[in-house]
Amino acid sequence: MRISTQARPDTDPSGEFVRRTLEAQILQSLQELMSVEICDPDTQADRALPEDIELEVENLIAGNSSTLRVMWKRKLGQHRLWSNTRSLEVDCGPVFQGAGFQKLAFDSVEALRSQARKIWARPDPQCAADFLCLQAAERVFRMTPGSMLEADRLLARAYEIAPRGLYAAWRGFLRMMQVVEMHPVDFQQTADEATDFARHAMEDEAQNSYVCALAASVLLILEDSPHCSAQIAQDAVAINPANPLAWDALSTAAIYNGQPDKAHSYATRAQRIGGAGVTKPWLDMACCLTSVVTHNYPLAKEYARSSHILCPDFRPPLRYLLALAAHEGDQREGERFYDKLRVQEPNFCFERLVKDRDYPMAAFRKSGLSLDPRFF
Structure with a gap:
């Protein structure tokens, strides 16, 4: 998948910083969750493909609020896929540190991932693997023994197509949940597999906040390592503060750390x-x-x-x-x-x-x- 950006610069330097920060957080999450190529908008213009996507982020400052607009469009034809405009209060610190700002980044990424499945009827192998991972994550959070097994099969297929630490991290995370949820599995074997997957994922994609967050949860619960887990979760939040699973892992570690x-x-x-x-x-x-x-x-x-x-x-x-x-x-x-x-x-x-x-x-x-x- 190829993504380019269309700049709508803000004349106010602080407003432009906010706009660029949101744009960067969106692209960061996309690169963590999908195999995307970030293209220069000028060099891509003459060779755009029908499935190429353009991201447009605009910021308008009005009083004590920052109005942010995000839009996804097809590169060719400029067909709008999704857009959202939100007004965020900035009274209590920089707007880019607020949960509302991070939610807009997260929602923007989830919107494109949803649209991508409709756009690519015949995705390349890497995109196909990414879509399998997306389907697996949806099944993980259904929380049933059957959905966990189905998710694991999807992730195994994804890994065969294009090995990624992200897929291994999800396989470790779902095994941790199987143990905690007392699903009909061999607890010791499943726990050992979970920690192996988590460690392998960290070796492969240590700078991916989703890998860090999932691995932190596994190591906390199955290895009883609250301080190690907290450090990994803090890294995940620092890498990508728009990742809710990173904050969740940090929260769980904080419970165990008193x-x-x-x-x-x-x-x-x-x-x-x-x-x-x-x-x-x-x-x-x-x-x-x-x-x-x-x-x-x-x-x-x-x-x-x-x-x-x-x-x-x-x-x-x-x-x-x-x-x-x-x-x-x-x-x-x-x-x-x-x-x-x-x-x-x-x-x-x-x-x-x-x-x-x-x-x-x-x-x-x-x-x-x-x-x-x-x-x-």
Whole structure:
């Protein structure tokens, strides 16, 4: 895929800096997620192909807000594929450091990835591999055992076509989820494979923020390495602050490092940036966890309910909704989530949730919340 940029320079130097920063973040994310060639707009003009794409970013300053407009167009014919205009407040620091700015960059990339599947009916091998990875990521966040297996098959095919650390990172991440979600797999073998994939991915694409974010999550959960994970997640955020999974990984590491307020700040930023796409159930659940460790239980319940509604087969929301119902002494509500969780985990018992330190309820344990194991 070839991408060129069409400059609409801002006469104000600070406005032009904001425009160029947004443009750079969009192109950074694209290069991390897809195999794209960034072309000089002048040299490409005489040899444009029908599938070539042009990015146009414009910034208009008005008072205390920055109005940013992003547009994707076909190079030939200038057919508009997608555009979005947003006004961002700049009262509390530089606009380019805000979550709204990073969300616009993220949304712009997701819009092009969605359009790309319609444009390239017969993609080249590398684009085909990228599309397989995109399909796999969508299936990962459906959270079911079947969708995880299907995602792994898609990623294996992608890697055969064009080996990339990104594909290996996703394979490690989904295995970590299989272990945490207690899917019917060999836990030790799956955990070993997950860490192998994560390490290989880091060796291959250490400057890819998505690789770093996915690997950080794997190493934190399966290797119990919160400080190492935090360092890798910090690198991911520094490389690409428009990557919600980077903020999510940093948030989880902060929970394990005893920094609940920072964890919640990072989680809410991740949710604001990427909380409108396929990752929303995952990011909502991350905000539930950080709300638990900051003792905001009503907010934790709201986030857990949202995650559960969007992804009924995702087990962590059920676990925390059950724990929160027990904390409130709501027997009826607790029984409802207990029964749902038993469908997912036939051997589940409430005493295990409360007492078993190997059961995946780390945020609950770190919050210091005390529950009566005889509640059920």
